[in-house]
Amino acid sequence: MDNVNSNVAALSKLEEIVQLALDNLNVPNANCTNKLGIYIFSTGQGGQATCRYLLTNYVSNNHKYYIRGFLDNNPRKRVSTVTGFTVFSPHNAIIDGDDIIIIASLNYCYDMKKQLLERGIKAEQIILPGNWLTRILAINKQLPSLKYPVNKLDSEKIYETYIMNLIRSASEKSKDFIDDDPYLKVDLTEQDVKLIAFYLPQFHSIPENDSWWEKGFTEWTNVTKTVPQYNGHYQPHFPTDLGFYDLRNIGIMKRQVEMAKQYGIYGFCFYHYWFAGQRLLETPVNNFLKHKELVYPFCLCWANENWTRRWDGLENEILISQNHSEEDDLAFIEDAARYFKSKRYIKIQGRPLFIVYRPLLFPDPEKTIKIWKEYCRQMDIGDLFVAGIKGFGLEQNDIYGLDALIEFPPFGFYSQDITDSVMLMNSNFSGAIYDYNFCINKDYLHKEKGLIFRGVMPGWDNTARRPDAATIFHDSCPEKYQNWLENAIRFTKDKLPNEQQFIFVNAWNEWAEGAHLEPDRKYGYGNLHATAKALIKSRTRE
Incomplete structure (x- = not known):
C-alpha cells in the first residue's frame, strides 16, 4: 500500500507541475475551447510511459490539453509514429508560445533543456523529470522495448561498425x-x-x-x-x-x-x-x-x-x-x-x-x-x-x-x-x-x-x-x-x-x-x- 500511495503522490506531482506551467503562461480557464499542446521530449521508455499516463489519467479527462507528439534528436526515430504520435525534430517542431514540453529523460534532461532554450522556448514551458518519472517507469515495467526502423544506409553503417x-x-x-606489474605489491x-x-x-x-x-x-x-x-x-x-x-x-x-x-x-x-x-x-x-x-x-x-x-x-x-x-x-x-x-x-x-x-x-x-x-x-x-x-x-x-x-x-x-x-x-x-x-x-x-x-x-x-x-x-x-x-x-x-x-x-x-x-x-x-x-x-x- 505504501508503494501505491507513493506512486499516486509522485504522479499527482506531475499534474501539479503541468498546471503550474499553464498558470505561468496565463492560460484561460477550464472552459476554454482552444486546446493547448503538450510535447514529450524522448521516445524511449520514459517518454512512452509518460505518454500513456497522460492519455489515461490526465489528458483524456481535461479538454484543455492534448499531446502534439514526441521530440527526439535521433533521425532514425523520426521515421514513424511512436504509440500513435508523430516524432518531430526539436528544431523542426511547430512549438507555439503556449505549448508545454515535458522532458522524459533523466540522463540528458539538462542538455535537452539547454537545446530548447537556445531555440527560443521559454523556461516556463519546459518541465524537467523528477520523482514523477521514476514512479511512472515503476508502474510501466511491462513496457515493450522499442524497435526503431532505420534506412538501409544507416543500417549498413551500424552493422558494419558492429562487425568490425x-x-x-x-x-x-x-x-x-595493463600488464602485470611485479614491482607493485601491497603489503x-x-x-x-x-x-x-x-x-x-x-x-x-x-x-x-x-x-x-x-x-x-x-x-x-x-x-x-x-x-x-x-x-x-x-x-x-x-x-x-x-x-x-x-x-x-x-x-x-x-x-x-x-x-x-x-x-x-x-x-x-x-x-x-x-x-x-x-x-x-x-x-x-x-x-x-x-x-x-x-x-x-x-x-x-x-x-x-x-x-x-x-x-x-x-x-x-x-x-x-x-x-x-x-x-x-x-x-x-x-x-x-x-x-x-x-x-x-x-x-x-x-x-x-x-x-x-x-x-x-x-x-x-x-x-x-x-x-x-x-x-x-x-x-x-x-x-x-x-x-x-x-x-x-x-x-x-x-x-x-x-x-x-x-x-x-x-x-x-x-x-x-x-x-x-x-x-x-x-x-x-x-x-x-x-x-x-x-x-x-x-x-x-x-x-x-x-x-x-x-x-x-x-x-x-x-x-x-x-x-x-x-x-x-x-x-x-x-x-x-x-x-x-x-x-x-x-x-x-x-x-x-x-x-x-x-x-x-x-x-x-x-x-x-x-x-x-x-x-x-x-x-x-x-x-x-x-x-x-x-x-x-x-x-x-x-
Whole structure:
C-alpha cells in the first residue's frame, strides 16, 4: 500500500507541475475551447510511459490539453509514429508560445533543456523529470522495448561498425590493457581496510551440471558464447594469464592466491552450496582447506536459494531445491563447522564470519541463527558472526540475530536507466542497461544506519547467462572502480573501528556476470591495479 500511495503522490506531482506551467503562461480557464499542446521530449521508455499516463489519467479527462507528439534528436526515430504520435525534430517542431514540453529523460534532461532554450522556448514551458518519472517507469515495467526502423544506409553503417568491433576485440588488445606489474605489491598492515572478494567455484564440471545442462558444463560454457548486444557493449569477457581454468587444478588456486595477495585482496569468500545434505561444487574449497601451503584467509557464503534453470532463484524450473527445517539447520552447521576451525578462516573481533545470501528464505531466520550460534559455542568454535546480504527485503541488521549486513552491488544500485539511449543489435532484448557512473557517487554512503559492510563491484553484466534479458552496467572501467573503492575505504576508516573495517568486492571471478578482478582481455590487470592503488592512496588523507 505504501508503494501505491507513493506512486499516486509522485504522479499527482506531475499534474501539479503541468498546471503550474499553464498558470505561468496565463492560460484561460477550464472552459476554454482552444486546446493547448503538450510535447514529450524522448521516445524511449520514459517518454512512452509518460505518454500513456497522460492519455489515461490526465489528458483524456481535461479538454484543455492534448499531446502534439514526441521530440527526439535521433533521425532514425523520426521515421514513424511512436504509440500513435508523430516524432518531430526539436528544431523542426511547430512549438507555439503556449505549448508545454515535458522532458522524459533523466540522463540528458539538462542538455535537452539547454537545446530548447537556445531555440527560443521559454523556461516556463519546459518541465524537467523528477520523482514523477521514476514512479511512472515503476508502474510501466511491462513496457515493450522499442524497435526503431532505420534506412538501409544507416543500417549498413551500424552493422558494419558492429562487425568490425567484433573482429577487433578478437584480434587486438585494448588500448587500456595493463600488464602485470611485479614491482607493485601491497603489503597489508593492521591499518588497512580488509577487502574480501566473493569467489565462484563453478569452474569445474560436476555430474549434476552435466545432467542439467550439457556434458562438461562449467561457467566458461556461458562465457564463451556471449556476443555484444549493442555498439560499445564490452562482451565477451575473456580471461588472460589464468586462461579458461579448471578449479580442480590446485596450481590455479595457488596462482589466484599470489595475485590476490600481490594486489591487496585480504581474503576470498567462497560460495557454499548445500541442499538438505547434498553439497555441490565443493571441490575448490575442500582443496583449499586441504592444501595448508595456501596461507590465505577465507570464509563462506551460503547461497541458500533453489537452483533453477533461469539462474534467478525463482520457484520455476527448479533443478535442485532447498528444504529448510530445524533438522537441516543443525545438519548444515555440523558440516560447515570444519571450515570454521581452520586457522585461516576469517574472523571479525575473534568470531568466525559466516555469510548467508538470503536469510529471509528460512522459515524462522532468528531460530536458525540461534541454532548455529549455540552449536558453535558448544563445539568451542566461538561465537559465530553471522552477516546477511543487504537486499531481497532485508534492510536492517539488528533483527533475526544477525550481526551485520553486507552491501552486494548491483543490488540497491539500479538507477540511471539508459536502455533507450543505445541502438540494440538484438531485437529480442528485454533487459535493462544502467549507467555505472551512478555507483561512484559517494552520497549514498551516509544514508545507512547500523553495522553495514560496504560493497563494490568492478562491473556488472550478466549477458552470458541471460542474453535476451541481461542487466548491464555500462561504462565501467578500472579508473571508475578505483574511485568507488577509494570512497568506500575512506568512509569505512572514518566510521568503523579497526577490527570492523571490511569491504566486500563482487567479485574475484564472476566471469558470466562481468564482475571480476582477475585479468581480462580488455583491461588486463587493470582492476587489480585499481584495487592496489585505492588501498595505497587511502593510507594518506586527502
